[in-house]
Amino acid sequence: MPGRSQRRRALTKLILKRLAMLPLSVIVVVTGSFLLIGLMPGDPAVSLAGPYPSEERVAAIRDQLGLDHSFAERYFTYLNHLVHFDLGNSFFTGVPVTNELGRFLPATVELLIFSFVIAAVLGIAIGTWSAYRATRWGGKVGRALTNLLQSIPDFLLGLVLIYLIFYRFHLAPAPVGRVSLLENPPQHITGLFTLDSLLHGSLSGFWSALRHLALPSLAVGLVYSSYFARITNGTMMEALASTQVEYARACGLSEWRVLRYAFLVARAPVITYGAILFGALVGGVAIVETVFAWPGAGQWALTAILRLDIPVIQGFIVMLGVLTVVIYLLLDVVVALLDPRVSYE
Amino acid sequence: MLVLDNLYTEFVTPNGHVHAVNGVDLQVKQGEILGLVGESGSGKSATIRSVLRLLPPSGQIVKGSIRLGDTELTTLSASGLRQIRGRRVGFVAQSPFGALNPILPLWKQFRNVLRSTGERVDRATVFEIGEELLGSVGITDPKRVLSGYAHELSGGMAQRVVISMSLLLKPDLVLADEPTTALDVTVQKQILELLRHRVQVLGAACVLVTHDLGVVANYCDRIAVMYAGKIVEAGTVADVFDEPAHPYTLALLKSVPQLGRPVASLPGGPPELLTYPTGCPFLPRCKFAIPLCASEAPPSEDVSAGHTSACHRRAEIATLRRAEVDT
Amino acid sequence: MSEAMGTALRAVGRHRSLFVGLAMLCLFLVAGFLLPLPYVPTEPNVSAQLAGPSAQHWFGTDASGFDVFSRTIAAARRDLPVALAGGLVSLVLGVPLGLLVGAKNRWSEHAMRVLDVFQAFPLVILSIAVVTILGDNLGNVVAAIALINIPRFMRLIRSEVLSLREKRFVEAARAMGASNGRVIFRHLLPNVMDVALVQFSIATANALIVIAALGFLGVGVSPPTPDWGLMIQQGAQQMTTGQWWTVVFPGLAILAAVTCFNAIAAGLNPSKR
Numbered sequence: 001m002p003g004r005s006q007r008r009r010a011l012t013k014l015i016l017k018r019l020a021m022l023p024l025s026v027i028v029v030v031t032g033s034f035l036l037i038g039l040m041p042g043d044p045a046v047s048l049a050g051p052y053p054s055e056e057r058v059a060a061i062r063d064q065l066g067l068d069h070s071f072a073e074r075y076f077t078y079l080n081h082l083v084h085f086d087l088g089n090s091f092f093t094g095v096p097v098t099n100e101l102g103r104f105l106p107a108t109v110e111l112l113i114f115s116f117v118i119a120a121v122l123g124i125a126i127g128t129w130s131a132y133r134a135t136r137w138g139g140k141v142g143r144a145l146t147n148l149l150q151s152i153p154d155f156l157l158g159l160v161l162i163y164l165i166f167y168r169f170h171l172a173p174a175p176v177g178r179v180s181l182l183e184n185p186p187q188h189i190t191g192l193f194t195l196d197s198l199l200h201g202s203l204s205g206f207w208s209a210l211r212h213l214a215l216p217s218l219a220v221g222l223v224y225s226s227y228f229a230r231i232t233n234g235t236m237m238e239a240l241a242s243t244q245v246e247y248a249r250a251c252g253l254s255e256w257r258v259l260r261y262a263f264l265v266a267r268a269p270v271i272t273y274g275a276i277l278f279g280a281l282v283g284g285v286a287i288v289e290t291v292f293a294w295p296g297a298g299q300w301a302l303t304a305i306l307r308l309d310i311p312v313i314q315g316f317i318v319m320l321g322v323l324t325v326v327i328y329l330l331l332d333v334v335v336a337l338l339d340p341r342v343s344y345e
Numbered sequence: 346m347l348v349l350d351n352l353y354t355e356f357v358t359p360n361g362h363v364h365a366v367n368g369v370d371l372q373v374k375q376g377e378i379l380g381l382v383g384e385s386g387s388g389k390s391a392t393i394r395s396v397l398r399l400l401p402p403s404g405q406i407v408k409g410s411i412r413l414g415d416t417e418l419t420t421l422s423a424s425g426l427r428q429i430r431g432r433r434v435g436f437v438a439q440s441p442f443g444a445l446n447p448i449l450p451l452w453k454q455f456r457n458v459l460r461s462t463g464e465r466v467d468r469a470t471v472f473e474i475g476e477e478l479l480g481s482v483g484i485t486d487p488k489r490v491l492s493g494y495a496h497e498l499s500g501g502m503a504q505r506v507v508i509s510m511s512l513l514l515k516p517d518l519v520l521a522d523e524p525t526t527a528l529d530v531t532v533q534k535q536i537l538e539l540l541r542h543r544v545q546v547l548g549a550a551c552v553l554v555t556h557d558l559g560v561v562a563n564y565c566d567r568i569a570v571m572y573a574g575k576i577v578e579a580g581t582v583a584d585v586f587d588e589p590a591h592p593y594t595l596a597l598l599k600s601v602p603q604l605g606r607p608v609a610s611l612p613g614g615p616p617e618l619l620t621y622p623t624g625c626p627f628l629p630r631c632k633f634a635i636p637l638c639a640s641e642a643p644p645s646e647d648v649s650a651g652h653t654s655a656c657h658r659r660a661e662i663a664t665l666r667r668a669e670v671d672t
Numbered sequence: 673m674s675e676a677m678g679t680a681l682r683a684v685g686r687h688r689s690l691f692v693g694l695a696m697l698c699l700f701l702v703a704g705f706l707l708p709l710p711y712v713p714t715e716p717n718v719s720a721q722l723a724g725p726s727a728q729h730w731f732g733t734d735a736s737g738f739d740v741f742s743r744t745i746a747a748a749r750r751d752l753p754v755a756l757a758g759g760l761v762s763l764v765l766g767v768p769l770g771l772l773v774g775a776k777n778r779w780s781e782h783a784m785r786v787l788d789v790f791q792a793f794p795l796v797i798l799s800i801a802v803v804t805i806l807g808d809n810l811g812n813v814v815a816a817i818a819l820i821n822i823p824r825f826m827r828l829i830r831s832e833v834l835s836l837r838e839k840r841f842v843e844a845a846r847a848m849g850a851s852n853g854r855v856i857f858r859h860l861l862p863n864v865m866d867v868a869l870v871q872f873s874i875a876t877a878n879a880l881i882v883i884a885a886l887g888f889l890g891v892g893v894s895p896p897t898p899d900w901g902l903m904i905q906q907g908a909q910q911m912t913t914g915q916w917w918t919v920v921f922p923g924l925a926i927l928a929a930v931t932c933f934n935a936i937a938a939g940l941n942p943s944k945r
Contacts, residue, residue, distance in 0.1 A: 134402065147938075151930040153881045155888055156904060156923045163911040163919075174912065243443035246399055250438070251510065252431025252461045264448040283794020287885055291908065298797075302889070305801050313801075320794075340494045341447055 011336060018329045022322070029321030030082065033314055034075055078314070087318065088311035090304075097315035100300060105319070106191025107178060108289070108296035111220070112281055113192075114213050118221025120274060123228020130229070131236035132259065143233070150226035154284075158219035158291045165215060172215050175292040179208060216292040220285055224277060231273045235266035268335055275331035279324050346550035347373045347396070347518050352409035354388075354395045361619045365391040367574035368409070370645065373518070373550040373567075378541060380565035380582070381554045382597070386615045388574035389554045393520050397430055413518060431461055435511035435549075437521040437540065441503035445495035451475075451506060452491040458513050478509045482539055501532035505539065512543055519544055519551040525560070537564050558601050562586060570594050573616050573626035576645060580652030590654035590662045592631045625657070633658055633665055690939020693873075696932035697752075704748030711739035713746040713898045722915050732917035734907055736896075743898040744921050750893075751883050751900055752929060754810055758817030758883075759876030766822040767868050770829025771860060774837070784830065787823040795820045796885050803892045813892045817882055821875040828871050832864045866940065873937035877930045884926050900926050 081088060087097035130142025158175075165172045178193055179185050186196040186205045194213070197205030239245060239262035248261045286298030297316065304312035354366035365388045373379045383389045394400050396411055396418060411418040413433060421429065430436070438444035446454055456471040466474075472491060479487035482505040495503055504524065511519065521540060525533040541564050544551045553565055561568050562582060569579040570593065578591040589595045596611040613630040616622060624639040625631070631638065637657050645655040656662065710730075711717070716737035725732045731740035773780035799816035806812045837860075886892045887901020895902065900922040907918025 147931065147934055148927075151877070151881075151927055151934060152923075153884050153888075153926065155885065156919070156926065159904065159908055159911045159919050160916075160923070163914070163916045167912060167914050241401065243438060243440065244446050247436065247438045247444035247507075248446070250397055250399055250430055250436035251458050252427050252429070252514070253457055254427065254461065257457055257461070261446050261449075264446060280794055283797040286794070286797060287888065290889075301797065302800065305797070305804055306889070306891070308804070339448060340450075341496050 011333065014336075015329065015333060018325075018332070022325055025325045026082070026318060026321055027079070030079065030314070030318055031075075033317040034071075034078070082318070087315040090312050091309045092307060097311050100312065101297065101315055101319060102191075104295060104297040104300045107294060108282065108285060108298055110178075110192040110194065111213065111216055111285055111289070111294060111296060112278070114217035115220035115224065115285065116274075116278055116281065118217055119224035119228055119277070122221065123225035124232045124270065126225065127229040127232025127234075128236050128259070128263065131233045131240060134237055134240075142229070146226045146229040146233070148226075149222055150230070152223055154219050154223040155287045155291050157223055158216060158288050161215045161219055162291075173208075173211050175215065177293045177295060178212050180212075183208060216285075216288050216294055219291075220281070220288050224281065224284075227277055228270070228274065232266070232270050235269050236262060239263070239266035268339060271335060271338070272331060275327050279320075279327050282320060282323060346375045346414060347371070347552070348410075348412040349392070349396070350410045350412070352392065352395060352411060353407045354391050354400070354404060355407050356391075356401070356404045358403065364618045364621045365404070365574055366395060367621060369571075369574070369576055371552075371569060371576065371579075373552055375517070375550050376545065376548050377567060378544060378551040378553055378565045380561035380568045381552055381571060382556065382558065382561055382568060383571035384556065384615055386618075387571040388618075389571050390522055391574075392571070393522055393552060393554055396520060397434055397436060398426055399436075427461075431458060431511075431516065432514045433517050435514070435516035435519045437504075437508055437511045437519065437524045439523045440527040441498075441500060441507045442495060443527075444507050445503060445510075447495055450492060450494055455491070455510060455513065458510055462514065474513075475509075478513065479506065482506075482509050482543070483535075500528045501536060504528060504532075504536050508536070508540060508543060512547065515547060517549050519547075519549050520554075521551065522554045523556070524553075526555075533560075540564075558597060570597065574618060574621075575626065575655060576653075577627065577656070578652075578654045579645075580648075584649065584652040588648075588652075588663060589666070590648040590652065590659045591656045592633050592662065593627050594654075595662065595666060596630075625655075633662070690936055693932045693935030693937075693939060696928065697936070700748050700752055700929060700932070703745050704752060707745055709742040709745060711742040713738065713743045714896045716896075722910065722918075724915070725917055731921040732915075734903070734918040735910065736906075738896070740903075740917055740921050743903060744900070744925050747898040747900045747903065747922065747925065748929075750810075750897065751880065751887075751926075754813055755817070755876050755879040755883055755929075755933075758814045758821070758879040759872050761814055761818040762821035762825055762875050763868060763872045765818060766825025766871075767829055767861075767864065769822065770826040771833060771864070773826060774830050774833030774860070776834065780830070784827065787826060796882060799882050799886065800889060800891055803886060808892055808894070810892070813883065813886060816886075817875075817879040820882070821878070824875070825868070825871055828867060829864050832867050833860055836860055836863055870937050870940045873933045873940060877933035877937065880926060880930050880933070 078088070085098060087101070089096050090100060093100070126142050126146060130139045130146070133139040133142070161172075162175050166174060173180055186193055186200050186202060186209075189196045189199055193209035194206055197203075197209055242262070242265065244265060245258055245262050248258045253261070283298060283301070285296065286302045288294070289296045289299040290302065297319070301313065301316040303309070304316065349369050349371035352366055352369045352371075353364070356363040356365055367388070369388070369392055371379070371381075371392070381389045381392065391400070391404070394404075395406050396413075398406070398418070398421075400406075406419055409419070413429065416429070416433075418426070418429065445451070452468070452471050452475060455475045456466060456468070459466045459471060459474070472488065475491045476487040479490060484490055484502060484505055490498065490502070490506065495506075498506065504527075508524075519540075524540060525536050528536060537560060540551075540553075553560070555561060565582055567580065568582050568585050569576050570585070570591065571577065572593050578585060578589065578594045585594060586598065589598055600610050611630060616626055616629070622628070624637075624641060625634075625643050628634050628638050635657065641657070643655045643657045643659075645653045646659065648654050648659050654662070658665070717733065717739070718737045721733060721737045722735055723729055723733045729739050729741065731744060733739055734743075773783050799813075799820060802816040802819060803812045806815065883899075884901040884904070887899040887903075888905045890902065890905060893899045893902050895906070903922040904919050907915070907922075910916075910918050
């Protein structure tokens with residue numbers, strides 16, 4: 001059995017190895033998306049030219065965007081630009097994709113973090129509780145609640161929350177985005193309004209950002225808590241029936257301690273699932289972003305898809321690819337750190 | 346120390362009620378090691394678990410009493426039960442890796458058991474107590490073991506740790522559920538020796554559940570044989586082994602492999618316990634059955650002082666046995 | 673006679689969720705297709721815009737004057753069959769493909785890896801992309817749903833097959849000289865069907881949510897077609913001004929339909945009592 005410092009060295013090696021694979025993964029993602037988009041029927045130049053385009057207009061756009069070059073040419077040009085961190089310009093706004101990404105991504109990340117925390121805390125709590133009270137009413141209520149939450153589309157929940165909490169109870173601000181219409185956002189440091197406000201020492205800014213985050217993160221968080229609840233319920237029920245829990249009880253440990261023991265054994269699949277969910281959420285919040293006029297990467301990608309803004313779509317896919325690889329790396333590290341049985345080979 | 350009186354335990358399953366324990370009477374005195382023997386499905390695990398109420402949600406004690414000293418355990422509240430567990434009754438599990446938490450370092454698990462008494466113990470005290478205890482069970486580097494994890498240990502060492510943890514709070518009664526089944530044969534003897542020694546040092550009563558008659562012969566003072574949720578024979582090891590008074594015990598003794606003799610096995614299997622038969626549950630597999638066995642369940646009665654058997658023909662078993670050997 | 677009734681009732685009681693789900697589904701389909709609607713779903717009553725629920729308009733009217741009740745019921749005509757079709761196509765394609773990769777060889781492991789990567793992609797966005805790119809029609813919506821769900825089917829069927837293969841009856845069939853195809857069809861297929869049916873219900877439930885999302889974004893459907901998602905989009909603005917009925921009623925319909933499929937799935941689940 002390798003010693004503990006040996007394990008730490010193996011872990012560092014693992015991280016470095018994975019990071020080295022990042023460029024390769026990006027290339028794979030780019031190639032894949034290029035192929036997919038290349039297969040797309042429809043001519044972006046035509047849709048860009050607007051209604052009743054003339055031949056010359058379409059040709060001019062095609063020339064301007066370099067759409068008449070061969071597939072291979074476009075592919076290698078893209079890769080070349082990618083190495084210089086240039087993702088091209090949007091067909092519609094002409095703004096470099098990296099700029100737009102930098103502008104929209106922090107908003108999504110902020111929303112994601114809050115939604116994820118709500119989903120995780122609520123979901124794990126409900127899942128644990130319904131596993132603990134498996135056969136009695138508590139468990140049935142927990143499972144029914146989970147099913148209910150999973151059956152609601154998140155944008156619908158968002159709209160209902162707007163009606164109830166904004167319109168009816170006047171507890172939340174109007175769904176016009178991250179700040180109220182007459183407010184100024186905090187000066188940019190990280191792009192996360194909550195964090196930036198705190199860093200500038202503006203408590204009112206922080207509070208406003210939080211209030212605007214409340215409803216959209218609740219909408220997403222509540223729906224996705226059901227996924228957490230499901231998997232926690234499954235693993236906890238198994239853990240609570242395990243011989244380890246039986247022995248813990250036999251030793252006279254309190255039920256809280258026993259629950260904690262069960263959770264320690266059950267948490268690995270939950271964390272893994274959580275990471276997958278986090279990755280899925282990046283695109284998953286897109287529709288909620290449109291409901292709340294949230295200027296995030298999701299609605300940016302959505303708009304791009306709907307009007308065939310290829311560089312943006314490409315850029316979004318690349319970003320997703322990078323994000324996924326990073327998330328999975330973090331996941332492996334976290335799981336390995338938490339479970340002393342896992343080896344790093 | 347421990348008295349089970351007419352205990353009935355059932356499990357509720359989608360197919361009906363499984364009658365796992367059917368009217369078990371058991372006594373264990375202080376300082377005595379009782380071997381509880383039976384095939385799988387005989388109800389021995391369910392009986393032990395009923396004592397500590399470690400039954401799954403589908404299991405319940407439907408009748409009878411369990412007395413530990415002066416305390417009636419069947420009517421104890423959940424918090425009362427928790428006080429008993431660990432402190433007055435220690436449990437040694439079958440598989441050490443199935444008992445120890447794989448994620449927590451061992452010293453923390455020791456600490457949690459110590460803390461369950463309400464006492465605040467710091468890391469240093471835990472190590473102090475732990476190292477002494479582990480040393481006394483034959484672990485050579487207790488400090489390293491305590492700082493480490495369960496999976497770093499061999500089966501034998503892990504079971505020693507479990508035994509220490511079970512005896513940490515110095516209980517009056519130790520329940521061991523097949524403590525060596527999961528271990529290598531070479532290690533089994535050491536572990537059983539250790540268990541017996543520690544139990545005697547504590548002066549505790551012990552119930553050793555096993556399916557291995559050899560273990561009972563070597564390490565127990567008294568024996569109780571279970572079949573289909575009932576105690577079919579009970580007495581001192583000498584009495585039961587030399588003068589078995591129940592056909593099932595007879596068959597068990599004969600089925601122990603011996604050099605120079607073909608292995609005699611008992612055909613058939615234990616009954617399914619969904620509907621309990623009216624007569625003797627052993628009837629389908631019994632060579633000595635008489636019509637009475639089908640209609641009346643044999644009560645457990647003395648064959649000689651301290652030696653009981655639940656068989657209508659208990660007095661004749663000795664003769665029947667000799668007759669069989671001759672044929 | 674009464675004994676048979678008793679047994680039947682007990683069977684219903686045990687499979688409560690299945691029967692409730694099926695009953696609700698029938699109700700939806702019957703209502704959607706056969707129920708006489710008080711108003712024509714595509715003819716607005718311009719004089720009664722944004723009227724609250726009343727005796728004349730049970731669910732109120734929306735911003736264009738359409739009767740919400742009639743449109744909610746009529747939308748079932750579109751959304752439910754599309755969801756069912758999506759689930760069906762996923763089932764019909766996913767199960768055979770899953771059987772095909774039900775082997776422990778490298779080829780199928782690579783295939784599953786590719787599918788894993790595929791699944792990591794946000795699925796609603798994927799379906800939007802598919803419909804936008806391939807064209808704004810129902811067939812493509814079904815295709816998009818199938819695209820999302822087929823990998824899940826394959827993964828599920830594959831793991832079932834892998835565990836079934838270890839079982840004796842496969843060995844026995846082989847020993848008796850059954851060919852690969854025969855083994856697959858006569859022995860493996862019936863045993864994976866129960867899991868496949870559960871997945872079908874779940875897939876259909878998810879399909880409904882995807883269809884709602886597509887409708888909400890106006891993808892694959894255009895006014896004045898009654899569609900739950902589209903109705904929600906059109907009523908969204910009114911949620912900030914208090915006219916909740918334009919969104920809540922189609923929303924409840926979606927919720928009810930999804931719940932009914934989940935209930936069917938739960939009832940069909942062989943691992944449950």
